[in-house]
Amino acid sequence: MPEEVIVCEGLWHIYPGDVVALRDASLTIAAGEAVGIIGQNGSGKTTLVKHFNGLLKPTKGRMLVDGVDASTVGVHELSRKIGYVFQNPNHQLFAKSVTEELAFAPTNLGLEPEVVEERVERAFEFFDLGPLRDTHPYRLSFPLRKLVAMAAIYTLEPKVFVLDEPTTGQDHVGVGLVQKLVEKLRTEGATVVIVSHDMILQAESTDRLVVLWQAQIIGDAMPREIFSADELMQKTNLQPPQVTQLSRRIHRSGLPEAALRVSELAQPLASML
Amino acid sequence: MSSDVEYLPIPIIRIPGNSFFHRLHPIPKLIWVTGVIVLCFATRNPLVLGVIFLIGLLFFFVSRTWSGYRRFMGILFPISLSLMVFQSLAPAFPQPWIPVADLGPFTIYNEGVYSGLSMLARAWASSNLAILTVMTTHPSDLFAALQAAGMPYELNFMLMASLQLIPIVQREFTVVLSAQRSRGMKAHGFGAVLPSMVPVFAGTIERVQQLSMSLESRGFGSKGEKTSLRKIKAVPLDWFVGILGVVFTVVGVLLVIRYKAALDWSEVVFLPGWLSIALVIGCAVTFVTFTIVVIRRASRA
Numbered sequence: 138m139p140e141e142v143i144v145c146e147g148l149w150h151i152y153p154g155d156v157v158a159l160r161d162a163s164l165t166i167a168a169g170e171a172v173g174i175i176g177q178n179g180s181g182k183t184t185l186v187k188h189f190n191g192l193l194k195p196t197k198g199r200m201l202v203d204g205v206d207a208s209t210v211g212v213h214e215l216s217r218k219i220g221y222v223f224q225n226p227n228h229q230l231f232a233k234s235v236t237e238e239l240a241f242a243p244t245n246l247g248l249e250p251e252v253v254e255e256r257v258e259r260a261f262e263f264f265d266l267g268p269l270r271d272t273h274p275y276r277l278s279f280p281l282r283k284l285v286a287m288a289a290i291y292t293l294e295p296k297v298f299v300l301d302e303p304t305t306g307q308d309h310v311g312v313g314l315v316q317k318l319v320e321k322l323r324t325e326g327a328t329v330v331i332v333s334h335d336m337i338l339q340a341e342s343t344d345r346l347v348v349l350w351q352a353q354i355i356g357d358a359m360p361r362e363i364f365s366a367d368e369l370m371q372k373t374n375l376q377p378p379q380v381t382q383l384s385r386r387i388h389r390s391g392l393p394e395a396a397l398r399v400s401e402l403a404q405p406l407a408s409m410l
Numbered sequence: 411m412s413s414d415v416e417y418l419p420i421p422i423i424r425i426p427g428n429s430f431f432h433r434l435h436p437i438p439k440l441i442w443v444t445g446v447i448v449l450c451f452a453t454r455n456p457l458v459l460g461v462i463f464l465i466g467l468l469f470f471f472v473s474r475t476w477s478g479y480r481r482f483m484g485i486l487f488p489i490s491l492s493l494m495v496f497q498s499l500a501p502a503f504p505q506p507w508i509p510v511a512d513l514g515p516f517t518i519y520n521e522g523v524y525s526g527l528s529m530l531a532r533a534w535a536s537s538n539l540a541i542l543t544v545m546t547t548h549p550s551d552l553f554a555a556l557q558a559a560g561m562p563y564e565l566n567f568m569l570m571a572s573l574q575l576i577p578i579v580q581r582e583f584t585v586v587l588s589a590q591r592s593r594g595m596k597a598h599g600f601g602a603v604l605p606s607m608v609p610v611f612a613g614t615i616e617r618v619q620q621l622s623m624s625l626e627s628r629g630f631g632s633k634g635e636k637t638s639l640r641k642i643k644a645v646p647l648d649w650f651v652g653i654l655g656v657v658f659t660v661v662g663v664l665l666v667i668r669y670k671a672a673l674d675w676s677e678v679v680f681l682p683g684w685l686s687i688a689l690v691i692g693c694a695v696t697f698v699t700f701t702i703v704v705i706r707r708a709s710r711a
Contacts, residue, residue, distance in 0.1 A: 192591070211596075212588075213591060213596050216591070217594070219592075223585075223588075223589045228585050228586045229586075229589045229590065230609060231608035231612075241593060241595075241605065245593060290593065293593065
């Protein structure tokens with residue numbers, strides 16, 4: 138049985154002013170899983186994931202990270218296990234060079250300089266950012282800043298990566314890069330949580346989708362199941378990827394019922410024509 | 411874009427309502443704010459300042475903005491107590507000073523206690539109406555009123571944009587702090603300053619540049635009179651309150667000048683030594699406790 142890295146038990150979060158942002162959310166994420174969190178704006182997605190690294194503490198319920206109650210541990214401690222990549226890289230970048238930026242997190246953890254250097258080098262290799270070592274992060278384009286921000290979390294070597302809207306502001310190449318990075322992280326055994334409206338990314342990169350609606354979790358299943366649940370999609374005002382919609386419309390023998398990738402539909406369709 | 415953003419409660423925000431103060435035209439409010447500030451700085455008399463403060467408190471109840479004021483005072487109150495402590499030990503007052511008690515290596519002076527009480531009362535009294543105005547005035551109404559009063563459009567816009575920038579920068583700072591804490595940063599000490607402030611300043615500068623381009627693209631720099639979607643009409647009561655504000659300021663200042671000697675209680679009010687010590691220690695303990703609680707909360711995060 139895979140190890141449970143994140144366990145939410147009856148999580149509630151009520152903001153000042155009695156705003157219920159999360160209502161009785163229960164969720165378990167096992168090690169090595171890639172989980173997508175989807176839902177409309179204001180449905181509670183970011184509120185939910187901010188409990189994972191302790192940025193928010195539950196009003197009611199329990200949040201366990203690697204078996205430890207997250208409400209008893211500080212954010213800087215939880216950052217050893219949960220790496221949260223913020224949507225806007227500009228909220229993180231402050232150092233004079235990309236190298237310093239990448240070294241910031243492991244230095245905060247009190248790691249030895251040799252270990253920090255090792256981690257920084259691994260991050261440069263993983264993200265292919267070597268040529269930008271001495272570049273000031275603010276001189277980089279937005280997509281590259283996003284990569285640097287992700288690399289800056291990678292050096293924490295956390296068990297879980299939480300990516301908040303990783304493809305926002307990215308062009309087609311950038312989106313492809315994010316997908317490749319998610320796959321690479323998974324091959325290294327990391328658990329990945331993706332909060333995103335990008336349904337294509339969610340369909341192609343996750344094993345499981347968690348659907349939020351009006352502060353509640355109302356769906357938790359494989360992407361194919363979720364995208365095929367018409368009532369759920371209508372209720373939450375979410376749209377499956379186009380290829381999924383098309384494959385469901387033209388479904389017949391020999392064609393997939395709910396394709397998640399273009400290649401899933403294109404090949405059998407081409408052979409029929 | 412995810413809309414769930416954790417934010418620090420902003421101590422001064424507009425609180426919607428329909429009280430007399432909400433309905434009052436912004437210009438008479440500004441006249442009264444200016445008048446009260448002028449009067450508060452024209453006298454040191456704790457009684458005069460105390461009365462102004464209490465009247466301001468009453469206005470908060472009447473306008474139903476008491477909850478907002480409480481949040482603001484939660485910050486101003488402990489910080490202003492430090493005035494009491496420092497003034498008692500080193501009065502901003504002409505010498506000679508009369509010592510009333512010794513507190514270890516320090517000497518508490520009567521003029522210092524009086525000066526501390528005055529400064530405390532002045533800080534509270536002068537800020538009351540200003541806070542009330544912010545809480546009961548829609549920024550667009552203030553903008554429209556100032557424009558109608560003849561304030562240059564660009565200057566007016568700069569003032570409004572600055573006021574609106576404060577909550578934006580506060581929110582930005584909270585998000586940046588969350589982002590850096592997620593990278594293992596402990597949120598206190600000098601080590602937290604650079605990682606927290608650089609993204610905020612850089613983001614603010616970027617935002618200002620983008621705003622400038624956006625404004626120019628929407629005809630901000632065009633010449634000629636600019637119309638306004640929001641129109642504020644002054645009713646006779648607004649005029650009356652405004653004129654009353656001017657009269658209050660002029661009469662008030664003339665009176666404090668006329669009776670300056672009688673209002674100077676520094677040689678009349680003489681607190682016993684034990685009371686002075688208790689006051690100074692009480693203020694110091696409250697201020698230090700508040701500081702420790704804030705730092706602990708930040709470091710526990």
